Amino acid sequence: xxxxxxxxxxxxxxxxxxxxxxxxxxxxxxxxxxxxxxxxxxxxxxxxxxxxxxxxxxxxxxxxxxxxxxxxxxxxxxxxxxxxxxxxxxxxxxxxxxxxxxxxxxxxxxxxxxxxxxxxxxxxxxxxxxxxxxxxxxxxxxxxxxxxxxxxxxxxxxxxxxxxxxxxxxxxxxxxxxxxxxxxxxxxxxxxxxxxxxxxxxxxxxxxxxxxxxxxxxxxxxxxxxxxxxxxxxxxxxxxxx
Amino acid sequence: xxxxxxxxxxxxxxxxxxxxxxxxxxxxxxxxxxxxxxxxxxxxxxxxxxxxxxxxxxxxxxxxxxxxxxxxxxxxxxxxxxxxxxxxxxxxxxxxxxxxxxxxxxxxxxxxxxxxxxxxxxxxxxxxxxxxxxxxxxxxxxxxxxxxxxxxxxxxxxxxxxxxxxxxxxxxxxxxxxxxxxxxxxxxxxxxxxxxxxxxxxxxxxxxxxxxxxxxxxxxxxxxxxxxxxxxxxxxxxxxxxxxxxxxxxxxxxxxxxxxxxxxxxxxxxxxxxxxxxxxxxxxxxxxxxxxxxxxxxxxxxxxxxxxxxxxxxxxxxxxxxxxxxxxxxxxxxxxxxxxxxxxxxxxxxxxxxxxxxxxxxxxxxxxxxxxxxxxxxxxxxxxxxxxxxxxxxxxxxxxxxxxxxxxxxxxxxxxxxxxxxxxxxxxxxxxxxxxxxxxxxxxxxxxxxxxxxxxxxxxxxxxxxxxxxxxxxxxxxxxxxxxxxxxxxxxx
Amino acid sequence: xxxxxxxxxxxxxxxxxxxxxxxxxxxxxxxxxxxxxxxxxxxxxxxxxxxxxxxxxxxxxxxxxxxxxxxxxxxxxxxxxxxxxxxxxxxxxxxxxxxxxxxxxxxxxxxxxxxxxxxxxxxxxxxxxxxxxxxxxxxxxxxxxxxxxxxxxxxxxxxxxxxxxxxxxxxxxxxxxxxxxxxxxxxxxxxxxxxxxxxxxxxxxxxxxxxxxxxxxxxxxxxxxxxxxxxxxxxxxxxxxxxxxxx
Numbered sequence: 001x002x003x004x005x006x007x008x009x010x011x012x013x014x015x016x017x018x019x020x021x022x023x024x025x026x027x028x029x030x031x032x033x034x035x036x037x038x039x040x041x042x043x044x045x046x047x048x049x050x051x052x053x054x055x056x057x058x059x060x061x062x063x064x065x066x067x068x069x070x071x072x073x074x075x076x077x078x079x080x081x082x083x084x085x086x087x088x089x090x091x092x093x094x095x096x097x098x099x100x101x102x103x104x105x106x107x108x109x110x111x112x113x114x115x116x117x118x119x120x121x122x123x124x125x126x127x128x129x130x131x132x133x134x135x136x137x138x139x140x141x142x143x144x145x146x147x148x149x150x151x152x153x154x155x156x157x158x159x160x161x162x163x164x165x166x167x168x169x170x171x172x173x174x175x176x177x178x179x180x181x182x183x184x185x186x187x188x189x190x191x192x193x194x195x196x197x198x199x200x201x202x203x204x205x206x207x208x209x210x211x212x213x214x215x216x217x218x219x220x221x222x223x224x225x226x227x228x229x230x231x232x233x234x235x236x237x238x239x240x241x242x
Numbered sequence: 243x244x245x246x247x248x249x250x251x252x253x254x255x256x257x258x259x260x261x262x263x264x265x266x267x268x269x270x271x272x273x274x275x276x277x278x279x280x281x282x283x284x285x286x287x288x289x290x291x292x293x294x295x296x297x298x299x300x301x302x303x304x305x306x307x308x309x310x311x312x313x314x315x316x317x318x319x320x321x322x323x324x325x326x327x328x329x330x331x332x333x334x335x336x337x338x339x340x341x342x343x344x345x346x347x348x349x350x351x352x353x354x355x356x357x358x359x360x361x362x363x364x365x366x367x368x369x370x371x372x373x374x375x376x377x378x379x380x381x382x383x384x385x386x387x388x389x390x391x392x393x394x395x396x397x398x399x400x401x402x403x404x405x406x407x408x409x410x411x412x413x414x415x416x417x418x419x420x421x422x423x424x425x426x427x428x429x430x431x432x433x434x435x436x437x438x439x440x441x442x443x444x445x446x447x448x449x450x451x452x453x454x455x456x457x458x459x460x461x462x463x464x465x466x467x468x469x470x471x472x473x474x475x476x477x478x479x480x481x482x483x484x485x486x487x488x489x490x491x492x493x494x495x496x497x498x499x500x501x502x503x504x505x506x507x508x509x510x511x512x513x514x515x516x517x518x519x520x521x522x523x524x525x526x527x528x529x530x531x532x533x534x535x536x537x538x539x540x541x542x543x544x545x546x547x548x549x550x551x552x553x554x555x556x557x558x559x560x561x562x563x564x565x566x567x568x569x570x571x572x573x574x575x576x577x578x579x580x581x582x583x584x585x586x587x588x589x590x591x592x593x594x595x596x597x598x599x600x601x602x603x604x605x606x607x608x609x610x611x612x613x614x615x616x617x618x619x620x621x622x623x624x625x626x627x628x629x630x631x632x633x634x635x636x637x638x639x640x641x642x643x644x645x646x647x648x649x650x651x652x653x654x655x656x657x658x659x660x661x662x663x664x665x666x667x668x669x670x671x672x673x674x675x676x677x678x679x680x681x682x683x684x685x686x687x688x689x690x691x692x693x694x695x696x697x698x699x700x701x702x703x704x705x706x707x708x709x710x711x712x713x714x715x716x717x718x719x720x721x722x723x724x725x726x727x728x729x730x731x732x733x734x735x
Numbered sequence: 736x737x738x739x740x741x742x743x744x745x746x747x748x749x750x751x752x753x754x755x756x757x758x759x760x761x762x763x764x765x766x767x768x769x770x771x772x773x774x775x776x777x778x779x780x781x782x783x784x785x786x787x788x789x790x791x792x793x794x795x796x797x798x799x800x801x802x803x804x805x806x807x808x809x810x811x812x813x814x815x816x817x818x819x820x821x822x823x824x825x826x827x828x829x830x831x832x833x834x835x836x837x838x839x840x841x842x843x844x845x846x847x848x849x850x851x852x853x854x855x856x857x858x859x860x861x862x863x864x865x866x867x868x869x870x871x872x873x874x875x876x877x878x879x880x881x882x883x884x885x886x887x888x889x890x891x892x893x894x895x896x897x898x899x900x901x902x903x904x905x906x907x908x909x910x911x912x913x914x915x916x917x918x919x920x921x922x923x924x925x926x927x928x929x930x931x932x933x934x935x936x937x938x939x940x941x942x943x944x945x946x947x948x949x950x951x952x953x954x955x956x957x958x959x960x961x962x963x964x965x966x967x968x969x970x971x972x973x974x975x976x977x978x979x980x981x982x
Contacts, residue, residue, distance in 0.1 A: 011318075145652070159667035163634045166665075170673070172658040173320075177649035177679040185673040187664045192786065197823040200783050201833070201893065202811035202841035211836065215827025215876075 012080075015135040015167045017104040020076035021052075030054035030082065037061040037086075043068075044226045046233065047105075050074015056082045059089040059118075068224040071097035071105045072237045080108040085118035093122040094220040096230075098237045099132035099164075106135035113142045113149040113179075120150075125217045126157040128164040129241040135167040140183075144175040153183035158190065158216055160241060190216075210242045280329040283307060286440050289333065293409045293444075296416060306429050306439030315433045316567075319596035320625045320657055323538065323565055326503060333441045333474075394458060401457045403487075404449040408476050411447035418449060422480055426509035426546045426573070434505040434540040434567075438474050442507070445476035450485035450516070459715050460489045475506040481516035483549065488519040490715055504563075505540045514549030514576070519557070521714055522570075523722055526562035531732065533592025533621070536564025543570035547579035547608070555582040556599065557713040559722045561729040564593055569627065571600035574608035581610040584710040586722075588703075588729045589622030589654070598628035598659075603639040603669070612643040615707045617726070618654035619733035625657040630673075634665040645675040648706050650699065650733045700727030736761045736798060736933050737782075737901060743792035743958075744781045751777040753958030754793070759901070759933045766936040766944055766969060769955035770977040775937045776820055778955070779905040783817040784810055797901070811837075812844035814900030816893075818907050822886040825877040830889065831859065833877050834896050841897065862895030866922050883910030891922040902927050903935045908943035920946025941969035 005025040006013040013021065031053075035041040037060035045053055050073055059065050063086075071077050083091050097105040111120050126134035134157060142149045157166035170183040190212045198208035214235060221230040286307045290300040315326075398405050404415060412419050429439050450456050481487055504526070510518050520543075529536025539562075545554035556570040572581030583599035601610035610630065618624040624647070632639045647656035658675050680702050688698035704711065704723050711719050737759040744752040751774045759765055769775050780788045782795065784807035795802040797813060805813065825833065839849040850858070863873055866888055878886050887907055894902055904923070908916060924947060927934045936949060944952075944966065952968040953960045956977065962968070 147652070157664070159664065159669075162666055164665070164667065165663065168662040168673075169660060170658075170675070171660070172647075172656070172675060172677065174647065174649070174656045174677055175654075177652045177654070179649075179677060179679075181675075181677040183658075183673075183675045185660070185662060185671070187662060187669060187671040189667045189670075191823075194823050194825050196785050196807060197819065197825070198833070198837070199807035200785075200811055200817050200819075201837035201897065202808050202844070203837050204808050204840060205806065207836070207840065208808070211828055211833070212825070215825055218827035 012108055012137060015104075015133060015137075016078065016106065017076040017133075020050075020104070024052055027052060027054065030056045030080070033057045033065075035059045035063040035065050035089075037063055039063045041065045042225060044224055044230065045069045045071075045079055046226075046230065047071045047077040047079055048073030048233070050077055052076075052078045052080070054080045054082075057091075058084045059086060059091055061086045061115075062088045064090040064092075066092045066223065067094075068221055068226070068230060069093070069095035069097075069107060070221075070230050070234055071095065071107060072099070072233065075103060077103070077105045078108065079106070081110070083109065083111045083120070085111070085113050085115070085120060087115040088117045089115075090118065091120040093120075093124070094222070094224065095122070095124045095136075096126070096217045096220050096234055097124075097134050098127045098217075098234060098241065099134050100129040100241045101132060102130065103132040104135075105132070106137070108135075109138045111138070111140050111151070113140070113146040113151065115143070116146050117148045118146070118150075120152070122153045122155075123220050124153075124155045125220055126166055127160065127213055127216065127238065127241065128157065128166055129160040131161075131163045131165075133165040133167065137167075137169045137171070138183075139169075139171040139173060140181060141173040142176050142179050142181065146176050147178040149176065149179040149181065151179070151181045153185075155183065155185040156216070157187045158213065159187070160189075206242055210238060213238050213242065279331065281307075281331070281333055281441070285333050289441055289443070293412075295409075295412055298416070298420065299412055302424070302429075303440050306436050307441075309430055310433070310436040310440055313430075313433045313436060319567055319627070320623060320659070321565055321567060321594050321596050323594075326538070328437075331503060397457050401454055402451040403454065403456055404447065405460070406447045408442070408445040408447045408478060411478075415447070415449070418480065419447065419478065422478060422509065422511055424509075426511060427507050427542050427544050432542060435507050435542040438476060438505045438507040438542070442474045442476035445478075445506070447477075448479040448487060448489065450479075450481045450487045452482040453484045454482075455485065456487040460487065473504055475504075475508075477506070477508040479508075479510045479518060479520070481510075481512045481518050481552075483513045484515040485513075486517045486519075488521070488715060490521040490523070490718060492523040492525065502536075503538050503540070506542070508541070508543040508570075510543075510545035510554055512545065512547050512549060512552035512554050512576075512579075515551045516549060517553040517555075518545065519555045520545070520570070521718065522556075522558040522560075523714075523718060523725070524558065524560045524562050524566070525725060525729075527564075528562050528593050528729075529564040529591065531591050531620075533564070536593070537562065538565045539563040539568065540565075541568040543568065545570075545572045545581070547572055547574045547576050547581060547605070549576045549579070550605075551578050551580075552576045553580040553582075555580075555584070555713070557582075557584040557710065558586070558597075559711070559714070559725065560585065560587040560595060560597060561725055563595075566593075566595040566597050568597045569599055571602070572610065573602045574605050574610065576605045576608070578607040578609075579605050580608070582713075583610075583612045583614070583628075584713045585614045585626075586617070586707040586710045586726070587615070587624055587626075588617045588726055589619065589624040590729055590731075590733055591620040591622060593620075593622040595623070596625040596627055598626045600629040601631070601641060603630070603632045603636045603641070606636055607638045608636060609640040610642075612641070612645070613709050614643075614645045615710055616645075616647045616656055616658075617650065617703055617706070617730070618647065618656045619650040619730050621653050623655040623657065625659060627659045629661040629663070630671055631661075632664045632666050632669040632671070636666050637668050639666065639669040639671075641669075641671045641673075643671075643673040645673070646706070647675075647677045648703065649677065649679045650730065696727065696731060699730055699733065700724075703727070703730060737802075737935070738796045739782075739793070740795070741793040742778075742781070742790065742795060744777060745789045745791055746777060746787065750791070751958055752781065755955070755959055757953065757960060759935060761900075761931050761933055762929075763950045764928065764934040764936065764947060765951045765953065766938060766949040767953050767955050767960075768938055768941070768969060768972055768977075771939070773955045774958045775939075775955055776905055779817055779820075779903045779935075779937055782810075782903055783807055783815060808840065809844065811897075811899075812841040816897060816899035816902045818887075818890045818894060818902060818904035820906040820909065822878050822881075822890055824879045824881075826879050828877050830873045830875060830877050831856075834859065834873075834893060837893075838897055858896055859892075862892050865895065865925065866892050867918055868892055884912065884915045887911055887919060888915065891919055891926075895922065895926050898926065900931065901933050901935070903937065905937045906939065907936070908938055908940065916943065917946060919943075923947045941973045944969045
């Protein structure tokens with residue numbers, strides 16, 4: 001159906017660049033990925049053109065999926081993942097978004113633990129400069145009886161300029177009692193003492209900042225097939241902002 | 243039934259008679275259009291006339307009513323509320339008096355059992371249950387509650403504290419009321435707040451003058467004057483420069499009320515260096531074990547930390563109501579102002595709670611702390627919903643949020659919906675959330691030391707909620723602890 | 736080498752240093768001792784340019800140049816090294832990467848060619864070895880998961896690699912057991928006791944001075960140098976306490 005474009009009242013689009021969304025509307029159907037029982041799936045998404053990526057991923061019994069995202073390009077870039085985990089499945093997301101000028105970048109995830117013993121881990125790092133907006137809306141839903149779920153969300157954002165915006169909503173919806181679900185979210189600026197330490201060892205302020213930012217996103221792409229490409233692209237983008 | 247209608251008509255007539263000036267032709271309408279149930283402009287006029295309100299107040303209410311008619315109830319909360327027929331409710335009646343009882347023997351034994359568990363003295367139990375002549379009993383048996391209350395009132399007046407019903411304040415201190423009423427929670431804020439503006443029954447007004455530390459916990463006062471609160475309460479507390487007040491609303495004792503819909507509005511203002519501590523124990527009727535009945539509690543509470551170094555601290559223990567929709571918030575405009583939110587919300591059986599806070603940081607150096615403890619049992623759903631927002635010009639803001647859920651049994655739900663919106667790089671915002679259950683090991687350990695299952699749960703739950711409970715005024719902390727245990731009765735097999 | 740004249744400094748609005756005067760010549764080791772809160776750490780931070788430490792009066796020259804005019808990294812490039820009392824943890828950045836970048840930034844600032852990876856590793860291995868530090872630790876993120884003693888040892892390894900002209904060592908002895916204290920003391924002597932170099936040891940206790948013998952000992956109290964003497968002054972302080980002497 002050709003339903004109308006979303007508005008800010010739609011929860012999943014509350015911080016979006018609505019005019020960009022309207023221009024892109026109607027969207028193609030989300031890419032559907034089915035990881036069969038026991039299978040392993042990995043995907044790297046480099047969003048560097050200003051586009052909307054939507055993936056529906058069903059992870060079968062005992063299967064694993066690792067998604068790595070670098071969201072850096074265009075005026076409006078959105079990566080939306082709708083993940084369903086079956087018994088004992090594992091989902092890992094490592095995502096970095098880096099935005100400057102007036103960019104609006106977002107990562108939207110819904111991770112549903114439909115059956116017991118599945119695990120999920122989401123690590124999201126955002127660096128925002130200028131008047132850019134970076135958003136992470138991440139919902140972890142644990143179905144009734146999806147016991148022994150283990151889910152973690154680690155969300156951090158760093159603002160480099162006044163009026164850059166970081167939005168985060170690490171959401172939990174839990175209907176089973178024997179679960180481990182935790183999320184942590186921190187938004188702040190670079191640690192002043194760390195910056196001073198680097199400078200006291202002779203590193204110029206801009207380089208110290210870059211080094212700290214590099215450390216901030218480091219590790220997110222660990223294990224990705226394209227680790228080097230993603231890291232290089234992230235560092236290049238950071239270099240443009242500092 | 244017809245007797246009841248007659249009574250209502252008579253009450254309406256009496257009130258109308260009291261109003262000397264009928265500028266708006268209201269007197270001519272009353273005979274023909276008056277309806278005992280339902281909500282129309284005339285209902286609003288009636289309430290205002292009955293309270294003998296000044297013109298400006300009536301106009302304000304009418305404006306709110308006109309606005310309310312254009313609004314729709316919010317649908318974003320994780321609540322399943324059947325549609326409410328606003329025309330099938332009473333708005334103008336005196337708050338319903340509790341049935342007068344001859345003695346405690348006539349009180350529902352279930353309620354008596356809970357009084358006893360809470361450890362409430364007999365004399366106070368009688369006041370709470372509405373036993374005829376209870377106050378006199380109190381005078382004889384324990385203490386002179388009337389004279390104590392009078393003493394309190396005199397003491398407050400000596401300190402310059404204005405402490406009135408909001409209806410009295412509208413007449414006696416119109417300038418103060420006009421200056422702040424609807425300024426913290428704007429009339430158009432939300433469906434329920436707007437409704438409250440139109441039809442609020444009564445409530446409390448407190449003004450603490452500059453430099454005054456309120457000589458008593460206002461909780462103490464209410465403790466003795468535990469009266470039936472209205473359906474649409476309106477509270478306004480103004481803490482002038484350098485003043486301090488601690489206010490406690492509610493009661494640990496179970497409150498039965500026939501009015502299913504409650505929509506209160508609480509507005510707090512703290513000026514330079516002022517501090518308000520606002521504590522709530524909410525234990526309205528939650529409905530029965532099958533989820534029948536119970537209060538719908540749609541409350542709007544907000545504080546304006548307007549002054550430098552001002553501070554507002556909300557503490558709430560929410561155990562009652564079938565539906566709770568409530569987000570006590572702080573707008574931190576003042577430089578170095580501080581907002582705090584400490585909450586324990588317990589849901590059992592089929593209760594639903596969607597509660598949390600908003601911390602809006604506009605002032606430089608403003609800080610906030612959020613500690614939320616949600617406990618879900620039975621078939622209930624318990625949601626923390628919060629917002630931390632930092633404006634672009636607010637340098638040096640700090641927020642720490644800790645959000646923990648405890649699930650008892652596998653049929654309940656625990657949800658966390660934190661919104662974080664930051665626009666200043668110097669902000670330090672930290673949010674942590676955990677979900678846990680009571681482990682079999684913990685239960686076994688406690689039971690091996692001689693506690694029964696319910697006592698063990700109560701012990702563990704109190705430990706879980708300790709950080710919040712210790713924020714309560716001392717005399718309530720002990721009862722609140724017991725209350726948590728009582729609220730969870732039947733949640734373990 | 737270092738000339739501090741009538742130095743006044745605030746932290747926030749609070750005056751901490753209140754007219755401190757001190758002179759260090761090349762080849763000398765000075766110890767600054769004093770009670771807690773006297774301003775010892777503040778002196779180290781002011782000299783290395785930590786933001787928030789504001790000089791309100793006085794001057795500091797380093798080899799004849801105005802030190803206070805320089806940014807922290809320029810001071811480092813000029814040859815000043817601060818050994819931190821609480822070395823900072825930097826997750827995600829390895830020691831090797833950090834030090835190589837720091838060393839080459841300093842060399843660049845001095846107009847020297849950068850060291851290649853191999854050249855750098857050779858230096859790093861030497862210094863780590865001399866201080867009994869595992870190369871694996873050098874590959875780990877800066878100070879992350881290090882014990883208090885390991886952090887201090889790591890500071891010394893950094894000092895060895897960077898090879899500064901002037902080292903200001905802030906409570907480098909705190910948190911060290913007796914063996915580590917000896918290792919660190921030997922390190923300071925080996926790296927810094929050379930013509931053309933100087934050390935300012937900031938310490939609360941004299942035990943480090945058993946290993947690193949100072950040429951001068953100063954007592955810092957209430958933001959000023961109240962007494963100066965030779966190595967024997969440290970022993971006197973240890974025996975009699977600061978109260979007597981500061982008075």
